[in-house]
Amino acid sequence: xxxxxxxxxxxxxxxxxxxxxxxxxxxxxxxxxxxxxxxxxxxxxxxxxxxxxxxxxxxxxxxxxxxxxxxxxxxxxxxxxxxxxxxxxxxxxxxxxxxxxxxxxxxxxxxxxxxxxxxxxxxxxxxxxxxxxxxxxxxxxxxxxxxxxxxxxxxxxxxxxxxxxxxxxxxxxxxxxxxxxxxxxxxxxxxxxx
Numbered sequence: 436x437x438x439x440x441x442x443x444x445x446x447x448x449x450x451x452x453x454x455x456x457x458x459x460x461x462x463x464x465x466x467x468x469x470x471x472x473x474x475x476x477x478x479x480x481x482x483x484x485x486x487x488x489x490x491x492x493x494x495x496x497x498x499x500x501x502x503x504x505x506x507x508x509x510x511x512x513x514x515x516x517x518x519x520x521x522x523x524x525x526x527x528x529x530x531x532x533x534x535x536x537x538x539x540x541x542x543x544x545x546x547x548x549x550x551x552x553x554x555x556x557x558x559x560x561x562x563x564x565x566x567x568x569x570x571x572x573x574x575x576x577x578x579x580x581x582x583x584x585x586x587x588x589x590x591x592x593x594x595x596x597x598x599x600x601x602x603x604x605x606x607x608x609x610x611x612x613x614x615x616x617x618x619x620x621x622x623x624x625x626x627x628x629x
Contacts, residue, residue, distance in 0.1 A: 445577020466611035486546020494554030511622035513545035518616035
């Protein structure tokens with residue numbers, strides 16, 4: 436495969452509705468923010484990227500081996516935790532919330548788990564005997580581009596809906612906390628590894 440194919444595969448993987456769990460996580464991660472907080476949103480998306488890049492590289496180089504059934508279970512758990520912690524922000528005001536830095540740490544840690552999920556797919560598309568460095572880098576860049584597309588589309592949609600329908604931020608946060616947590620519970624129940 437050429438470099439462009441790996442880049443496109445990374446974009447396709449994160450935006451594939453068949454693997455919607457990563458999209459649901461990204462929505463849970465950024466749904467508490469308003470449009471003018473895009474800097475925070477980008478920092479969170481970058482923290483998630485740092486996490487999944489580390490484990491994608493380690494797993495891609497066969498330095499980390501984890502049972503895929505546990506990863507498929509842990510991914511919705513990351514969504515559930517993120518959705519439930521979003522409830523803390525339902526009554527927030529415009530000022531930044533003290534102690535908000537833990538969300539960046541969670542994004543990195545949860546990115547580690549999601550990276551293990553990406554690595555299974557990456558191994559499937561890698562050609563036998565092919566050097567892993569360039570394909571892994573390009574695939575990861577593709578995943579990041581796809582993530583940013585998802586985040587920007589969601590933020591634009593959020594701004595448009597909240598402005599036109601006059602949806603209060605509290606109601607928006609409660610709706611998406613419930614929606615993402617509910618989806619996560621369904622995915623976790625289906626993926627239960629025992």
